[in-house]
Amino acid sequence: MENYLYFAAADINTGGSTAAREGICVPASSYIGADPIGATTTAFYFNGVEGSDRGVTKVLLTHGSGNNKATIKGVMACVNASPHSGGFVVVADSDVAGTSKSSEYSPIFNGDVSTVAITEVTSGNDIAVSGTTYGVGAISTYSAPVLRRWTENGVIVTQLWVDLTGLGGKGTAADDVIGLPAGGAAYVYRNVVANNGIIFKYQISCIELPAAASGSATVDIDFNWNTSAVLAYDGAAGTSEVDMGGLAAGKTHMVDDPALTANDYLYLTEGDTAATDGVYNAGQFLFTFYGMPVDAN
Secondary structure, eight states, X not given: OOEEEEEEOSSOOTTOOGXXXXXXXXXXXXXXXXXXXXXXXXXXXXXXXXXXXXXXXXXXXXXXXTOHHHHHHHHHHHHXXXXXXXXXXXXXXXXXXXXXXXXXXXXXGTTOOOEEEEEEEOOTTBOOXXXXXXXXXXXXXSOOOEEEEEEETTEEEEEEEEEOTTOEEOOSSTTBBOBOTTOSOOOOEEOOHHHHXXXXXXXXXXXXXXXXXXXXXXXXXXXXXXXXXXXXTXXXXXXXXXXXXXXXXXXXXXXXXXXXXXXXXXXXXXOOSXXXXXXXXXXXXXXXXXXXXOOOO
């Protein structure tokens, strides 16, 4: 059986994020290595608790000056403890929140380890996505557009999921922007070459067919890239560049000659004038962009 190693920072709260992770329990087999980064601190790395493609988890232990080697030996002893039975191993628990909670450290450290800090760090396969990549008018009542990015054989892969719930179409003209009827810039993505590379192809997958909860908003959804960052619901986006009419759920449309312009904005648009005002209660699309990093030389 395998050991599971427990680490906790000074005050564990529920609802923590990967940027402020406070406690973890990881399988011993996820251990990657250690780095004595200072006289009183040693970092230990494990495969990410949300999957190996989501970066690595860094556990920083504070200890007596110059005791890096002893601390590494201690953690390795926890990793290899009880090899035939396995179990739950408290390595370092600094959580003292509450009146009846005391810190707990493995006796292997002989009282030398004093604090724990836990962070999620980016690996070479997972690229951090920072900042907002969509307009407020594109935030559906179910979810804002979700973006994920990684590298694969030197290619930057950017994946964008968009949900239509709560967004609306005016129905009076083709190629008008789909977005929140209340207004607000409704772009779902911006082509930032420094982040996604030079996009040489992309695909759009229909995960769920669009459907209107009220009115008769068109289910013929198209897509358009535009230089403007302020187009909102019912705004004229120009001739749509990707016609998705007739695409069934579970099907994918490939665009292999995008010729995109840097900093253009991507909008969902109405594909026809066959409908009137309406608000969607279904509809999901997944975009996958493939880009080559810009050569810095």
